[in-house]
Amino acid sequence: MNHGVVRQRAIICDVCGKARDWAYTGPFRSADRPEPLNIYPWCVADGSAAQKYDGTFQEADFEEFVTSASIQAVLKRTPGFPTMNPIFWPGHHGECCVFLGDFIPEEQPELLEQKSIREELGRIARELGLAEDDLRYSNNSLYTLLFQCSTCHSYQLSTDFS
Ligand SMILES: [Zn+2]
Ligand SMILES: [Zn+2]
Numbered sequence: 001m002n003h004g005v006v007r008q009r010a011i012i013c014d015v016c017g018k019a020r021d022w023a024y025t026g027p028f029r030s031a032d033r034p035e036p037l038n039i040y041p042w043c044v045a046d047g048s049a050a051q052k053y054d055g056t057f058q059e060a061d062f063e064e065f066v067t068s069a070s071i072q073a074v075l076k077r078t079p080g081f082p083t084m085n086p087i088f089w090p091g092h093h094g095e096c097c098v099f100l101g102d103f104i105p106e107e108q109p110e111l112l113e114q115k116s117i118r119e120e121l122g123r124i125a126r127e128l129g130l131a132e133d134d135l136r137y138s139n140n141s142l143y144t145l146l147f148q149c150s151t152c153h154s155y156q157l158s159t160d161f162s
Helices: 041-045 048-053 068-077 109-113 115-128 132-136
Strands: 006-012 019-024 060-062 087-089 098-102 142-148 155-161
Touching (some): 041 048, 087 155, 109 115, 115 155
Parallel strands (some): 060 087
Antiparallel strands (some): 006 019
16 A cells, blocks of 8 residues: 655645645545645644644554553644554554554565564464464555554554455
8 A cells, every 4th residue: 555645746735825845645534624635744743734624644543551642643743644444553662653654574574583573463463363474475455554663663563454
């Protein structure tokens, strides 16, 4: 799945009213948003777009142990990405992890050597009733999303299904 959500495009940002050369094209959930909506990525990152339209950039569930400030940062200041279903957003060391992109084992074989990745694949295999080896190859209906803890840099995985 393509998670590229920033495109080079001349816009007048609906949030700050300025001419910009880049547009955020990812998901944005808001009852108040104009359609179409032009947002400069920095107006995502500084929270002004979420504030102006009372919106969120991601539909996700979160760990119970992460701080609410960290959850708000994901929902209101982090570019979202398209998913098939609301995802579970991993947390570690008290904070929401950083989304890195799809985990594609064939393209990132070095990650399969990481202890935290192997632990995560084992956990997912148990939860889904799969063999761990099945997760070492891409699957047409199971998407694995790669996250990283910004404190200890361990990797965390989440899943999405088509
Ligand atoms: Zn703007
Ligand atoms: Zn950590």
